[in-house]
């Protein structure tokens with residue numbers, strides 16, 4: 001354990017689903033505030049998309065929609081990105097990825113976490129994860145929710161094929177009785193990767209939306225005294241654009 005790191009920004013209202021207009025506003029803000037490189041800019045020209053074959057689709061605009069199970073569904077993310085693009089695709093699951101290789105070559109891009117490792121060769125992928133049903137994120141340090149069953153007894157956890165995240169889903173509404181399922185009524189045990197201290201987190205890391213900073217093996221500086229967080233301004237941008245309060249959870253594996 002401990003070779004790859006991810007930070008999730010998740011809505012406190014677990015059932016929250018952003019509208020196409022809200023997503024357009026968020027992505028405009030990501031460019032305006034310097035969290036993404038504008039195509040045609042000096043920094044954009046320095047980005048390296050040659051490291052992974054999947055990055056080829058990001059060469060022109062910096063980002064791509066990734067569906068590893070369905071090659072035909074991978075496509076460049078347009079720039080600028082308009083609400084109509086989302087309106088055409090939602091409520092399908094969408095995995096939008098902007099690879100940043102390498103951060104330390106760039107002059108004006110802002111690092112999305114509160115600190116970075118400070119050595120040459122820093123990279124990460126900024127990702128938006130949008131799903132039609134709840135994504136039930138579990139790992140070595142994030143346990144499953146304490147219940148994923150409807151009050152009528154129906155099992156709500158299922159594993160759809162051809163989805164881009166390789167994670168289970170929980171139905172928002174029970175397919176048998178129609179009752180709404182609120183993950184926030186249940187908890188997930190989340191362990192501190194270093195101290196193994198356990199926290200009971202309402203809703204765990206289950207949501208229909210997340211902004212993710214996937215650091216891969218380019219770990220932020222991990223010290224017992226530093227809590228790694230999404231940069232305050234970036235968290236504020238997400239909360240303002242989507243009109244939803246957020247919390248954070250990390251994963252290390």
Ligand SMILES: [Zn+2]
Nearest residue numbers: 150152174177
């Ligand atoms: Zn039910």
